[in-house]
Amino acid sequence: MNPLELTLGIMTAVGGFVDISELVFAAKAGSKFGYALIWVFAIATVGIMVFGEMSGRVAAVAKQPVFNLMRHRLGLKLGMLTLLASLIANLITCAAEVGGVAMILNYLTGAPFRLMAIAGALVLMASMWVLPFKWIERTYGLLGLFMIVFAVALVAIHPPWDQIAGGFVPQIPKGLSTKELLIFAYFAVAIVSAVMFPYEAYFYSSGGIEEEWGPKDLPMNKITCTVGFGLGSLLSIAILASSAQLFTPANVDPQLLGSSALEVAIPLGTTGLVIALLGMLFAISGAAVETCMANAYSISQFFGWEWGRHRKPREAPRFTVAWVTFFALALLIILTGIDPMQLVEYAVLFSILVLPLTYLPLLLLAGDKSYMGEYANGPVGKTLGWLYFALISLAAIGALPLYFLTSGGQG
Amino acid sequence: MRRLLFLLLLAGCSKGPEADLQYIGQARSAAAEWALVNEQAADDKLTGIYVDAMRKSLRQQIETAKAALTVPDSAYAHEMATLVATPDNAPPQELRHHAEQLKQIEDSLESA
Numbered sequence: 001m002n003p004l005e006l007t008l009g010i011m012t013a014v015g016g017f018v019d020i021s022e023l024v025f026a027a028k029a030g031s032k033f034g035y036a037l038i039w040v041f042a043i044a045t046v047g048i049m050v051f052g053e054m055s056g057r058v059a060a061v062a063k064q065p066v067f068n069l070m071r072h073r074l075g076l077k078l079g080m081l082t083l084l085a086s087l088i089a090n091l092i093t094c095a096a097e098v099g100g101v102a103m104i105l106n107y108l109t110g111a112p113f114r115l116m117a118i119a120g121a122l123v124l125m126a127s128m129w130v131l132p133f134k135w136i137e138r139t140y141g142l143l144g145l146f147m148i149v150f151a152v153a154l155v156a157i158h159p160p161w162d163q164i165a166g167g168f169v170p171q172i173p174k175g176l177s178t179k180e181l182l183i184f185a186y187f188a189v190a191i192v193s194a195v196m197f198p199y200e201a202y203f204y205s206s207g208g209i210e211e212e213w214g215p216k217d218l219p220m221n222k223i224t225c226t227v228g229f230g231l232g233s234l235l236s237i238a239i240l241a242s243s244a245q246l247f248t249p250a251n252v253d254p255q256l257l258g259s260s261a262l263e264v265a266i267p268l269g270t271t272g273l274v275i276a277l278l279g280m281l282f283a284i285s286g287a288a289v290e291t292c293m294a295n296a297y298s299i300s301q302f303f304g305w306e307w308g309r310h311r312k313p314r315e316a317p318r319f320t321v322a323w324v325t326f327f328a329l330a331l332l333i334i335l336t337g338i339d340p341m342q343l344v345e346y347a348v349l350f351s352i353l354v355l356p357l358t359y360l361p362l363l364l365l366a367g368d369k370s371y372m373g374e375y376a377n378g379p380v381g382k383t384l385g386w387l388y389f390a391l392i393s394l395a396a397i398g399a400l401p402l403y404f405l406t407s408g409g410q411g
Numbered sequence: 412m413r414r415l416l417f418l419l420l421l422a423g424c425s426k427g428p429e430a431d432l433q434y435i436g437q438a439r440s441a442a443a444e445w446a447l448v449n450e451q452a453a454d455d456k457l458t459g460i461y462v463d464a465m466r467k468s469l470r471q472q473i474e475t476a477k478a479a480l481t482v483p484d485s486a487y488a489h490e491m492a493t494l495v496a497t498p499d500n501a502p503p504q505e506l507r508h509h510a511e512q513l514k515q516i517e518d519s520l521e522s523a
Contacts, residue, residue, distance in 0.1 A: 251439060256469070258465050261461070262447065
């Protein structure tokens, strides 16, 4: 294992972990319920570690990307349904991310939102066209490390560390009314969805194939997923904790993307604000690229087209047309004037509905010795995999009723 | 299942102060955040561009919440109208006062 490669892999995973939905839901969760939802972030992070590692392992050993498996394991009809649902979920997520990029550029430059959406989308598309896969992943992941300023800001406000540590223990706050309990449940479901977004597995496993992983890369896969995703999740928890500390006493339920940057500006001033905005810009830009590419990967793998950024655009023409089209569609959605924050809600909702169908074929294949041989899921992997599958299935069943009963967490 | 469907239907069709609660909460939060932004701006901790963008978005939120009210002639609607007419650089105390007024209304409606 090359230590430089490993460090870069971990740093990329840390910087690329947070996206617009985590930023929004972490800040909202902290202001509404203090530290009481930290454990949901922690549990969901273990979930994405489990499935991330599994998708990387399957890519390295069976050389099978997620959507190829899906067609074989679920059959054509159910596979097609899953493909369609995940394309929609990823498109909504990508549009929300493009909207987030435009909002941050607006906070940084003051230029009109729509103009920034077009400019931002063009720059991101140009980077996807020019950069090879590894550098797309690294550029956004490493620049996303500016997000570490959120952890620095948390330390600077001297939070009650004992209460934050207490938040890691599963709990439901006492004395909540029925309405508040439903909102708490809605937030729990939304956080699970935001942390375990399906595009992450599609992108990660396809990336493994792009980089031609083999069994020798499995230790790096395991370390990147556990350490990288774990540290990345701590950034979301820092956003939650700062929000609980600064916004709850001020009666603020943050509804804007810019509110998260305010958490940093209060202790660290203008420099902190600009670093936070840059970190958010790169993290969300990375997520926009990943969601768009995840869609192009999915559709290409499902229909057996040539795919991948290790090829030149003209060598995989349908794959290239797919990602350009999905990015253009995401931009068009944002240009209609729809609020990106509303799109975040829809993205989270739609994604949780798709999650069980995404992870089931992966779970089945990762446990199949005829494909995976000695690298098939062991007892721990199997138990964790099925436990998380049950958890996301429950969350998927509860998501829609909770959304309507709580008006999207507003009460 | 029937009870759940009934609750879902109720959530979609309700009117009156109860239904306005979420909009009161949105306006209260926006006013409180506006106060926070102005306070930090006064301490020179924010960039001018960020302050302008945040104020614009927060004002828009209050306007949207006000437009969605089902009881437009109410104490909270008047409070929101006052907030909408408040200048961008209003003192944080003034904005906080409005946020607290809305919070009181919100709490009384919630406990009713």
